[in-house]
Amino acid sequence: MSAQILDGKLLASQLKARLSEEIRDLSNRVQEAPRVFSIVVGNDPASLSYAASQQKTAQSVGIQYELRHFNSDSTSQEDVLNLISELNSYDHVHGIIVNKPLPSHMNFKTIINAITPYKDIEGMNLMNFGRLLMGEEGIFPCTPAAALELLKSSGVALKGKHAIVIGRSEIVGKPVAMLLLREDMTVTICHSKTVDLPFVVHDADVVIAALGRPNFVKGDWIRMGAIVIDIGINHVEGKLVGDVDFASASAKASHITPVPGGVGPVTAVMLMNNAVKAFKILNQI
Numbered sequence: 001m002s003a004q005i006l007d008g009k010l011l012a013s014q015l016k017a018r019l020s021e022e023i024r025d026l027s028n029r030v031q032e033a034p035r036v037f038s039i040v041v042g043n044d045p046a047s048l049s050y051a052a053s054q055q056k057t058a059q060s061v062g063i064q065y066e067l068r069h070f071n072s073d074s075t076s077q078e079d080v081l082n083l084i085s086e087l088n089s090y091d092h093v094h095g096i097i098v099n100k101p102l103p104s105h106m107n108f109k110t111i112i113n114a115i116t117p118y119k120d121i122e123g124m125n126l127m128n129f130g131r132l133l134m135g136e137e138g139i140f141p142c143t144p145a146a147a148l149e150l151l152k153s154s155g156v157a158l159k160g161k162h163a164i165v166i167g168r169s170e171i172v173g174k175p176v177a178m179l180l181l182r183e184d185m186t187v188t189i190c191h192s193k194t195v196d197l198p199f200v201v202h203d204a205d206v207v208i209a210a211l212g213r214p215n216f217v218k219g220d221w222i223r224m225g226a227i228v229i230d231i232g233i234n235h236v237e238g239k240l241v242g243d244v245d246f247a248s249a250s251a252k253a254s255h256i257t258p259v260p261g262g263v264g265p266v267t268a269v270m271l272m273n274n275a276v277k278a279f280k281i282l283n284q285i
């Protein structure tokens with residue numbers, strides 16, 4: 001079997017086209033476009049490049065984007081919290097992004113939880129996490145949402161199927177597991193203490209790999225015909241590779257996401273999708 005590729009770039013461009021249209025309609029209705037505000041503290045290259053790509057994606061769908069770039073040495077956590085408090089109070093700001101990593105004198109959780117839940121478009125604060133857990137509407141994390149979009153794009157019915165999520169981080173593993181549970185899948189969460197991971201993975205109809213170990217999940221762990229969503233992003237000898245050994249896994253899977261070009265491009269669009277959700281909530285549309 002040679003797996004069908006779940007093409008993240010293609011899906012991202014289709015989702016962007018749909019989102020642009022929705023934003024045009026919404027902006028006509030309320031005479032205002034969604035606006036997001038992104039905060040970077042320091043000069044970490046990953047953080048700066050993520051902010052640049054947010055700006056590109058935002059502008060491509062008609063979302064206004066503003067960046068505040070703080071100097072790490074002269075900025076306290078209080079300064080960032082004060083800015084968030086200001087942004088929370090502005091009607092014309094619909095989404096707030098705090099880029100990671102933050103400098104060591106700042107606490108990411110404290111900062112993210114200061115954002116009013118409706119403007120938390122990364123879906124990372126406790127209120128949104130609670131809503132995800134309780135099966136309520138809310139704004140949910142972008143990478144897990146992107147993984148689910150790609151999974152749905154396979155066209156395979158998910159209800160009742162067994163999903164194995166490898167990884168239990170708060171950013172990826174746990175929220176993706178909760179999203180799959182909301183789709184009526186049977187979900188198993190694995191982590192570094194799971195005994196005999198290959199055996200557990202072999203029972204999966206859907207494998208979601210989010211462990212941050214290059215090429216770790218091998219083809220002979222995968223049941224014939226399973227769907228494989230690779231969330232991993234690892235830099236190996238100047239190249240990006242996923243958590244799944246693509247060559248061997250694609251010989252077993254029915255559908256598989258590549259790295260790069262899988263979950264990554266869709267994640268950027270899900271952030272803007274969350275901004276539109278926030279815009280609608282704040283405008284009571």
Ligand SMILES: NC(=O)c1ccc[n+]([C@@H]2O[C@H](COP(=O)([O-])OP(=O)(O)OC[C@H]3O[C@@H](n4cnc5c(N)ncnc54)[C@H](OP(=O)(O)O)[C@@H]3O)[C@@H](O)[C@H]2O)c1
Pocket residue numbers: 143166167168169170171172173190191192193194197210211212213231232233234243263264267
């Ligand atoms: N595509 C995107 O847009 C996107 C966005 C965010 C992250 N990512 C990528 O997704 C991956 C995971 O990110 P993360 O932030 O969730 O990483 P993380 O915080 O380091 O968590 C990794 C998880 O994997 C588990 N794990 C590690 N080694 C394992 C092993 N040998 N067997 C089984 N489980 C193992 C850990 O278990 P314990 O809990 O027991 O330690 C942990 O729960 C990374 O490659 C990251 O770059 C991609």
